[in-house]
Amino acid sequence: MGYNKIVGVIILEGDPKEFYSVGEFAKKAGVTIRTLRYYDKIGLLKPCGYNSLGYRLYSKQDFGILQKILTLKFIGLSLDEIGDIMKYDINDNDFKKSLEIQKEIIGEKIQHMFTVIKAIDETLQMVEKKDALNWDKFINVINLINLDKKWLEQYKNASNLRARINLHERFSTNKEGWMHWFFKQLNLPGKINILELGCGDGSLWVKNLDRIPKGWNITLTDFSGGMLKDAKKNLANYKDRFNFNIVDAENIPYEKEGFDVVIANHMLYHLNDIDKALKEINRVLKKDGYFFASTVGKNHMKEMRDKIRLVDESMLELEGFTLTKKFQLENGMEILNPWFNNISMKRYKDSLKLTEVTPLIDYIFSMPGNIEERFNKYKLKKLENILGDIIKDKGYIHITKDTGFFIGRKKQLL
Known part of the structure; x- marks a missing residue:
């Protein structure tokens, strides 16, 4: 070529x-x-x-791409919506994964259509009985139809999370894995109430199901309904062990001093007002309760940023590359200090040893800020060539990982 x-x-x-x-x-x-x-x-x-x-x-591979386009078009998605979905696996030649994603989308669409049909049937019965029209029935149908847009956004969020998890699971040099290691650090007594804020797809608990003491009462929350749905699905066989709720960490809907432990696993830097969330966390913690907050350091994935800088340095100003600065290992102690006592920090030793280009591209495109929109065909090809040449020359790409967590105890506020 x-x-x-x-x-x-x-x-x-x-x-x-x-x-x-x-x-x-x-x-x-x-x-x-x-x-x-x-x-x-x-x-x-x-x-x-x-x-x-x-x-x-x-x-020949283009037949697979066309098949996906036509399948998504068949179930009623617009070309714009299809384009949004296609962005998230622009480099993906894994057609098994592509077909699984299509199947998931179709399943969601079918379930959504059945829900709309049921609502229309209920409204139709009301009209046929010639009762006084309940306009709330029509509003309900409208709201259900509009949910179509919401599950598309939720699907994209879940796909992004899977891309990020996939990279770390496949290429991390520390084979214990972050979720196993972090869970082990909790080291908590056997009968406690635990609240996790921003649970994502429930990975922390899925990876440690055999380690969870029977006395733990666990409440999993996330701001995203789609993420929480994935967590419920992943923990479906153990749902009696968990409580689930959609929660905004800046306005936690629980009574004061209801939890022995609150966990925020790589989520504080996503918040608009971290101090407001920390005040809420302090409020719902019992006296001397523990708060665990994990995050990354400023050198996390620095080699990835170095390679992107060679393609287009302005991309490093996008949200995906600046987001974690709000709460990192370097500044976290200072941010937590007004709300917690006896704060300590522990790092997790790890790095990435990448032997493939595509998973890193998928990871980059999965980051917040619509990064994929800044890549045209030529920028993408340049990045692929840079990464490919390193693998060809050295056999792998080394990427620094700088991850850890803070632990603190509730501070009694005046």
């Missing part, structure tokens, strides 16, 4: 049987050439390259 910098197109060389012209591809796929040209124009399905005459060429 050669790259023509003058005209800005990728020239594909090799066996012509490996590639299809736009006409051949359209015929085999049963779509029109006009459709393919439109998908190319809006960036939904770009040709994999061009021949020496400048004609579009498609590969």
